[in-house]
Amino acid sequence: MRARDLGVVIGEHPTGPANAITDVKGVRVGHTTLKRGGVNTGVTVVVPHDDIWTEPVFAGSHRLNGSGELTGLEWIRESGELTSAIGLTNTHSVGVVRDELVAAQVRARGAGLYWSLPVVGETYDGLLNDINGFHVRPEHARQALETASTAPPAEGNVGGGTGMICHGFKGGIGTASRSTETAAGQYTVGVLVQANHGRRERLRINGVPVGELIGASKVPLPDLPKQYAPGSGSIIVIIATDAPLLPHQCTRLAQRSALAVGRLGGTGEQYSGDLMLAFSTGNRGIPPYAWDEDAFTAHPEVALRMVAPQLMTRLFDLTIEATEEAIVNAMVAATTMTGHNGFTAHAIDHDLLHHALDPNTSALEEIS
Secondary structure, three states: OOHHHHOOOOOOOOOOOOOOHHHOOOOEEEEEEEEEOOEEEEEEEEEOOOOOOOOOEEEEEEEEEEOOOEOOHHHHHHHOEEOOOEEEEEHHHHHHHHHHHHHHHHHHHOOOOOOOOOEEEEEOOOOOOOHHHOOOOHHHHHHHHHOOEOOOOOOEOOHHHOOOEEOOEEOEEEEEEEEEEEOOEEEEEEEEEEEEOOOHHHOOEOOEOHHHHOOOOOOOOOOOOOOOOOOOEEEEEEEEEOOOOOHHHHHHHHHHHHHHHHHOOOOOOOOEEEEEEEEEOOOOOOOOOOOOOOOOOOOOOOOOOOOOHHHHHHHHHHHHHHHHHHHHHHHHHOOOEEOHHHOEEOOOOHHHHHHHOOOOOOOOOOOO
């Protein structure tokens, strides 16, 4: 189930064929999901293109609030290039997934004097998952990488999003896309989120105060520990596009995705790690890095393309719309979960959501 299956349409621009990040040609997504007893966690991997280990892509990042981790960003800020697949998992499994992505690059490149600084993001699933049991192992990251596909990715309680909570409802993985026609051809922007952020009362969809209308008497709120600050959690936003962007333009797309988080009611709370990464596959042929590279290469220049500044506003709109819908898709696709220590996160009720967004529904009182 997705937002559009309930009649929820966000924005005005057309989606890609699958309304998913994999609408950007060459992008693949894989999940490994772990569900057993109090274990509810996993790994999600986004592969920008098949040769990412030996052919970087331009990228840029943004931090709405930094109570979280997205490894490899210093090199992206320095070089403007993404040199690895992207992993998503729980907070205490970042190192395991990162190490396996390093191993994947070694398998791809073989012997040589090079370095690997892969990107791995995290959100905290310790309310629904036995996070301190360290259940994510290298083989789980490798499975997600090796099974990554161009098919529309599964959403909700899958992969790295298995044990996540979003705006007081069950959250997880969500994806969406937007496309636009230009004189140079069609450009697509695809987004994938791992959503584990926000407060119920602040949730707004298309301007409707859904979190107020679907109150705790209709869908119970998670019974948070007393010391757990409301809104604590995180969201990781991954943006892919085939528009030929330079690194500074990728950074600008990453910045705009934070507006989508805010439009839905996210405020970047004190203990929320809200981190965004955008990459472009529109420029290819960027050489890999190595200590033993040939400084006197016969190809000292790389021919590049750049989207005209006049088109950036449209790409901003595509990014904001796709990010909003990806977050809503994460909640709509998720199902109620009882996990570690009997803690329960309830899924958003589809009928109540449809009713809340009905223009004839009063926005002044909770749905009865």
